[in-house]
Amino acid sequence: MTAANTQPTIDTSPVVSDEVKATTCYMCACRCGINVHLKNGKIRYIDGNPDHPVNKGVLCGKGSAGIMQQYSPARLTAPMLRTGDRGSGEFKEISWDEALELAAKWLGEVRENDPRRLAFFTGRDQSQSLTGLWAIQFGTPNFAAHGGFCSVNMATAGLYTLGGAFWEFGEPDWEHTKYFLMFGVAEEHGSNPLKAALGKLKGRGTKFVSVNPVRTGYSAIADEWLGIRPGTDGLLVGALIHELLRTENVDLDFLIRYTNAGWLIIQDEGSPEDGLFARDGDGQPLCFDRQNERLAGAIDKHVVPALSGEFTLSTGQVAVPAFQLLVKRFLSDRYSPGAVAEETNIPAETIRRIAAELAQVAFQHEITLDVSWTDWRGEKHDKIVGRPVSMHAMRGISAHSNGFHTCRMIHILQILLGSIDCPGGFRFKPPYPKQTPPLLKPSGKPGDVRPSEPLGGPHLGFPTEPEDLLIDADGNPQRIDKAFSWDAPFASHGLMHMVINNAFKRDPYPIDVLFMYMANMSWNSSMNVPDTIKSLTGKDDRTGEYVIPKIIYSDAYYSEMVPYADLILPDTTYLERWDCISMLDRPISEPNAAADSIRRPVVQPDRNVRPFQEVLIDLGARLGLPGFAKDDGSPLYPGGYPDYIVNHERKPGIGPLSAWRGEFEDEWGVGTPNPNQIEKYIENGCFAVHEIPEDQRYYRHVNKAYIDWAVKVGYRITDKPVFFQIYLEPMQKFRLAARGHGSVTPPAEHRERIRTYFDPLPFWYPPFEEAMVTQDEYPMHAITQRPMAMYHSWGSQNAWLRQIHGHNRLYIHRGRAAELGIADEDWVWVSSHIGRIKTQVKLMDGVNPDTVWTWNAIGKRAGSWNLDPEAAESRQGFLLNHLISELLPKRGDGYRYSNSDPVTGQAAWYDLRVRIAKAEDTVDGVALPQFEVIGRPAAVPPAPANLRYGAEFGDPTT
């Protein structure tokens, strides 16, 4: 029988939606514009907004899976109060009134007695300008977000050196670059913009070099993959600097004009001025002017600073240009390609060639744009010169205990090539660049924290001298996370990863309430999960009460953290709430445009949940916080978060959103609040873009027109130019304090550490864990990569994404596995100095032979996320976190520092060293350790077995 080819008639032009609402994605941190297509009130599909500056219409796998996030069975449905023990998952539903009254009671008692006893930390939340304001008004010094275990090394190294930083505060000039060098980007920040750019670069034949121990994702399409040994990027970059200097490939004019290379550094060992800038009577740094052959103000308009030589100051002291010290350091044999080849796993000839390629592209393929501009000196330039070498770096640099210095080295490499904010180079995104560092000091010194009073200013800032630290007269930390103490002086994002551990030890003091938002601290967001759980559940022997007495937590989903909290404030999904991606926080700007955006509710919650930001504003009013309650006690923002977004003013005329301000709705940046502002954003697709004029797009550190505009719109508080800091004087001030100089000096036990790591010039040192364990005992590195289809969307309750990454394996180099007698799919024990896990391996070639790796955050605790306890995520999935110590080994006096970068406090979770051995004992196919199964509260209804999402939309034939 032959069936006839009877072609049915089908409807190729169905009506697919009855409404399209634009908003902003939140499936990761990229903040792409999305169009949500609705049919009968349900989401038909979500796609990229073609007009949006971030993603220009494309959308990644996570963004496309937003439907499954929205209708996830792991969603919390009502406020809950814990009834069983912490960790049991036993809760009772309570009303919002009860929940908010209870929270206000707990918080109010703390505020009246000792505001320090509240620790308020938010995870990968993007409303920090609101949460930070709330914490200031509450008066606790204990506030930060997740940056301490994310990217504070990158942010701080960038801001102190350039006044901008990788990712959010700057990006390569994708349009013009002719060579792209990327370090340690573990398939994450950024997502779609980076992917789109790589596609374009490859299309036009721009060379792309990826430095990463693992050859997956972005590295897979690199023209050249350098499988570096983890934690040695600083050696590679140091050797590239060495080569540029050796081969005399340095942009001297750039150094003289735009950096502190020519500023004189006092050389007077033992003196309190040693290593500081030589300054004139007004405190201005000095240089030696080559033209007039005399000392002169280094930032005087007409000087030509010498870059080498020894000069005698009026004090009789000798001083040398900063650049001379830098050249000495990097021309030393320590940084020669031959000296670093073995440690980095990059052959010396490869390093020499890469350096030569960088130099060739920068200096022989320069770009000139025929655009005239004027610099801060008033000098007119008739063209813009670009050195089209660009770089990007992220996690693989950031998450090591040497990350701050390594990131500084990358910036110095860029500076030597003259490729900062120029065509083809690394470019700032408004409101950056700011000063080096931004002119903001942390608040929370003793005396600044008073019962029932706000804190004097923002929590997070940029110390430049020991006097800026948040310590008491004896040098003890004032914050629960020890940020801005001698433990971590430049901890500009706080140390969220230490809060629970410190609170349990009551070090530096006990707290009463731990209040967290959107941070899975009992699982994949903490180092050392077993000990973190002990800290959350540990009780006081005398009272029988939990050592951390009260925990309030807000999350949209039944994550591993929920069962450890006492009071649950259920949040909405990202499609059910307002948000503000603000210029006051982390905007979506592009190099050519200032831009910000909002999220708006596109569907209404079908559960008894409230957006966290609304809840916080409500609590602020209940507590009578200034800025949230009127004098008569009534709420200042009765309309909730949108009311705040429109009407809050940080300074007169400056609020959360930049566009459509003022009476005539035409002001950008500064203008009176406009009641129609949010409507305007919605009409425009929930974002606003302010294009930067052509003559203000480059050299913005010194571009007069740009600087004047940035002052006018409130992005900058000074019209002074920005000088890139190859030599960081603030670090030397800390080092001098450690030598005993000045009024604020570190206690003796901190001195050696400060002396060593507060080097004003970057240097490489082995990551702490590598230095601590022996090579024989723990010969391998263990790191994670971010699964592109899951990065920041770890909530693996997502029915679609969990089919892509349902469980993870440990990837190991084929040759190394053979040496260890390990075959593909074997089970192995992975041991670190604090514990061991059992997992299944997968062999591969594209990985550094000394490194094993896995996908981050795939493993789930059994019973969490409303998954079947037998789910692969729990039975076969695993975390490396169990192996990572949150503390360094004991110092001589027994004290243990956080396992973090000694400058910034960045969690050093890529420092992990392990030993791998074949597991002979069992082959039951279950990863270890297994934790007790978490119970499911009644407010989280059972998950459906099968899904037929969209069946109701389909109408295939007509």
Add this chain to the structure above:
Amino acid sequence: MTTLPSATGKKLGLVIDLDICVGCHACAVSCKEWNTGGYSAPLSDIDAYGSDPHGTWLNRIHGFEAGDGTGGRTVHFPRSCLHCEEPDCVTVCPTGASYKRSEDGIVLVNPDTCIGCKLCSWACPYGAREYDQSHGVMKKCTLCVDRIYNDNLPEADRVPACVKACPTGARHFGDLGDPDSDVSKVVQEREGYDLLPELGYRPVNKYLPPRMREVDRSHAKPAGERPAQIDAVHAPTAVEKFFGWADRVLSD
């Protein structure tokens, strides 16, 4: 047996650039998202939150490694129906549910007449058809037949969902029967190839191979090693040599 049209007006298909696919799964998920509510609705997920979740996908991404040493590479390979010109999956269909459209060459399944016998999935050497367990019929890539002609969508969106979503721009859509189309040109220029041509199914979809990667594309050569200084008592140190150069440059 089901017959094929003697010729099709167009040969619509995809061109997938393996040089820039980073394996992000945007195409696979956006495909599922569009199609679970579209022509192929629903693309079911069985045991969605259980221990063995498995759903219907019309596009899946495979990652593998090829080559050794510096020639080694990691490849991400998206796999979906290739809309063959000689598709056995159509001719084996006992009910006529599987068919190749005469106007554009798209291979489709009519869910009203599909009996879920799975013969077509056995016939397809590319594994591009998936049986939907809960719907009881075969599903496959439709090239988003309900998007590409859809007057209710903006013109720019009248491409398959995977093409619209792809962040790197690795997916192209068009008429591969027209030698002057953009897709035909890029296939010509980049030496696009058929998957398993020896099987004779004449796939319409093409893959663009990874570009040659000249590690040393710039032909930049490092400057020679500096001369050994051990015997040269008065030879300048590296630092002196550098600043000697810097001085000369700055004095010009």
